[in-house]
Amino acid sequence: MNNMKTIFLCLVFLTLLVGGVGYAGTYFDSAHGNSTHGVNRTSTTQYATGNCAHCHEQHASIDGAEPAPNSVSPDPGPDQVLLFSEEETVCEYCHDGNSAADNIQIQFDDKTYAHPTDDYSGVHKVSESTTADMDPGDYDPTNSLHAECVDCHNPHAAGSTVHTAETNTVTATSPLYKVSGVNPPSTAAWVTPAAASYTEKPTSTGISFEYELCYKCHSSWTGPNDPVVRDTAKEFNSANASYHSVEDTGKASAYGTYVNPWDKDSLMYCSDCHGSETSSDPAGPHGSTIAHILKGNYNRDTGKSGQSTSDHLCFDCHDYQTYKAGGTNSGGSGFAKSSGNLHTSTNHNAAVCMDCHSALPHGINRKHLIVLTTDNADYINSAKITSFTNVDDRDYVKLNCATIGIGCH
Numbered sequence: 001m002n003n004m005k006t007i008f009l010c011l012v013f014l015t016l017l018v019g020g021v022g023y024a025g026t027y028f029d030s031a032h033g034n035s036t037h038g039v040n041r042t043s044t045t046q047y048a049t050g051n052c053a054h055c056h057e058q059h060a061s062i063d064g065a066e067p068a069p070n071s072v073s074p075d076p077g078p079d080q081v082l083l084f085s086e087e088e089t090v091c092e093y094c095h096d097g098n099s100a101a102d103n104i105q106i107q108f109d110d111k112t113y114a115h116p117t118d119d120y121s122g123v124h125k126v127s128e129s130t131t132a133d134m135d136p137g138d139y140d141p142t143n144s145l146h147a148e149c150v151d152c153h154n155p156h157a158a159g160s161t162v163h164t165a166e167t168n169t170v171t172a173t174s175p176l177y178k179v180s181g182v183n184p185p186s187t188a189a190w191v192t193p194a195a196a197s198y199t200e201k202p203t204s205t206g207i208s209f210e211y212e213l214c215y216k217c218h219s220s221w222t223g224p225n226d227p228v229v230r231d232t233a234k235e236f237n238s239a240n241a242s243y244h245s246v247e248d249t250g251k252a253s254a255y256g257t258y259v260n261p262w263d264k265d266s267l268m269y270c271s272d273c274h275g276s277e278t279s280s281d282p283a284g285p286h287g288s289t290i291a292h293i294l295k296g297n298y299n300r301d302t303g304k305s306g307q308s309t310s311d312h313l314c315f316d317c318h319d320y321q322t323y324k325a326g327g328t329n330s331g332g333s334g335f336a337k338s339s340g341n342l343h344t345s346t347n348h349n350a351a352v353c354m355d356c357h358s359a360l361p362h363g364i365n366r367k368h369l370i371v372l373t374t375d376n377a378d379y380i381n382s383a384k385i386t387s388f389t390n391v392d393d394r395d396y397v398k399l400n401c402a403t404i405g406i407g408c409h
């Protein structure tokens with residue numbers, strides 16, 4: 001009881017000192033603060049389930065094991081906020097499949113492609129996401145590269161309900177609730193937004209959409225258009241001629257055939273494509289056995305004839321029969337003429353998806369994610385089309401997709 005009082009006072013003091021977890025109500029509604037299935041470290045069972053002291057303790061007095069003071073700049077010295085351990089080791093203490101239901105640790109430990117959460121220490125600063133005026137330099141790919149669990153989750157607010165398909169919002173019960181992020185300005189198509197024109201959303205406000213979290217590190221807000229960062233805000237801009245519907249509903253024709261529940265008006269998370277290759281694993285872009293942390297393959301085999309690739313990424317949402325296996329007249333597609341679906345015509349069936357569509361399927365400044373041989377190398381993997389004319393009424397002719405010098409038509 002005495003201990004509890006001390007920790008409580010300490011945390012009240014900490015709250016005043018650091019500016020406060022100014023949302024006690026939120027904490028009690030969060031996954032961690034829940035009094036029946038929230039935080040409960042085995043060595044601190046003298047505290048009620050959900051108590052702050054399962055994560056914050058002074059001088060490691062409870063568990064008995066003093067964590068080594070952090071020696072790395074910019075924050076040398078004991079842990080700034082009296083955590084029982086450092087960075088991801090705090091989270092993985094429980095999220096290892098034992099005390100918390102989801103084994104997140106294994107995604108980072110066992111997967112070849114993962115966010116570098118375990119790879120950097122002493123780079124993340126508590127102030128990064130709590131100050132009203134966020135600083136892109138804190139995430140700079142050259143000097144400050146990192147991605148800790150708390151860069152993507154707010155431990156005082158995270159909820160337990162992962163998003164449902166066809167949505168892009170972050171609600172009060174989301175694991176991403178009240179995490180910081182940035183929202184890009186509305187610009188013309190295919191423009192790199194200036195860093196100062198983004199709206200910053202610190203943890204006190206929190207993000208409204210998952211992409212605002214990702215743009216904190218994967219957009220022009222973080223500074224130079226570094227290939228590691230990738231300016232995904234430019235790629236998903238809804239002013240572009242085509243893009244996957246991460247920010248806004250897409251521009252696909254009404255004719256496509258989708259896997260239930262997807263359709264042309266669906267919205268999506270980045271993590272509908274980026275996540276574990278095993279669908280029963282926890283949601284989120286933690287790690288995958290497939291490059292670029294993808295949920296399924298996308299390569300020059302995707303859509304290849306004589307080989308089943310129905311488990312590749314695209315066919316999570318696009319009907320395999322319509323785009324590959326069903327024969328002419330199967331399903332509906334905007335790529336058609338009076339004789340039927342041109343995706344499955346004999347000659348096109350011999351092609352693979354990225355012969356005609358972007359090899360990086362985020363967005364491009366041309367209708368229907370069609371890629372030309374002259375596009376930037378990032379979007380090309382043996383592209384075949386040299387000029388494209390969009391047709392709205394399912395009446396494509398050969399020269400709408402010229403392949404001068406490549407030999408198709």
Ligand code: HEC
Pocket residue numbers: 011012014015018019020021022027032033039050051052053054055056081083090125126127129130150155156
């Ligand atoms: C699941 C573990 C966990 C629990 C439970 C927890 N915290 Fe924290 N807390 C953290 C971590 C991790 C940080 C550092 C966040 C960062 O680096 O961005 C932190 C940071 C803080 C800070 C400084 C930053 C800020 O947001 O103002 C305060 C104050 C704080 N916690 C107080 C509390 C209080 C009070 C409670 C209970 C109501 C609590 N914490 C419960 C893990 C936890």
Ligand code: HEC
Pocket residue numbers: 031032037038039040041054055090091092093094095099100101102149150153154155158159160161175176
């Ligand atoms: C003392 C144990 C403990 C620690 C430490 C801990 N968690 Fe949790 N966490 C839980 C429990 C228990 C839940 C409730 C759901 C469950 O059983 O998986 C939870 C839920 C969550 C959720 C909501 C999603 C879900 O599966 O319910 C997120 C996100 C989360 N934790 C992230 C973190 C992060 C980030 C850290 C480190 C700052 C952290 N946790 C540290 C025990 C812990």
Ligand code: HEC
Pocket residue numbers: 088091092095102104105108115117147148149150151152153160161162163174175176210269271281282283284285286
């Ligand atoms: C790069 C960002 C990022 C990092 C780093 C990250 N997460 Fe996540 N996490 C996410 C996203 C996105 C989701 C999915 C949210 C959704 O679908 O609603 C998620 C989901 C989760 C869930 C819920 C999974 C489920 O299916 O219920 C837990 C628990 C969790 N993360 C814990 C952690 C822990 C612990 C760490 C560090 C070891 C971590 N995360 C690192 C982005 C991240």
Ligand code: HEC
Pocket residue numbers: 211214215218227228229230232236244246268269270271272273274292294298313359360361362
């Ligand atoms: C429709 C599926 C899809 C969606 C949605 C999606 N991605 Fe991707 N992303 C991919 C594929 C496929 C690749 C790999 C392309 C390749 O092999 O070059 C990729 C590659 C990447 C890369 C690495 C690119 C490189 O330079 O090598 C990053 C970073 C990335 N995505 C971030 C994001 C972010 C951030 C979002 C949301 C704002 C997002 N992705 C949404 C499918 C998707």
Ligand code: HEC
Pocket residue numbers: 114115116139145146147148151152210213214215216217218228270271274285291292293
């Ligand atoms: C705090 C910064 C941070 C946030 C937030 C973040 N990432 Fe990352 N991301 C990184 C870093 C750092 C890397 C690794 C770059 C490297 O390996 O050099 C990375 C790598 C990736 C890759 C693999 C790129 C490749 O070339 O293979 C993908 C895909 C990705 N992130 C998607 C996402 C998505 C989706 C989100 C939002 C849910 C997100 N990231 C949020 C920092 C972040």
Ligand code: HEC
Pocket residue numbers: 241242243244245246249250251252253262263264265266267268272273298313314315316317318353357361367368369
């Ligand atoms: C998570 C579900 C999902 C995945 C995975 C996915 N798509 Fe899509 N795709 C959609 C939805 C929904 C639309 C319609 C809304 C829109 O345009 O974004 C769409 C639209 C498209 C369009 C039409 C864009 C336009 O403006 O006409 C093309 C082309 C496309 N996808 C190709 C692909 C390819 C190639 C892959 C595999 C790399 C893929 N998709 C993976 C859901 C997905």
Ligand code: HEC
Pocket residue numbers: 252253255256257302303314318323324332333334335336343348351352353354355356357368370390391392
């Ligand atoms: C020979 C070139 C070509 C190939 C190969 C190709 N597509 Fe297309 N695809 C197109 C064209 C052209 C459109 C634009 C149709 C329109 O104007 O609406 C299109 C449209 C789409 C659409 C938008 C919805 C619709 O049906 O109109 C999706 C989804 C799509 N393709 C997926 C795929 C997938 C998946 C593959 C590989 C299995 C693939 N495509 C292979 C040329 C191609």
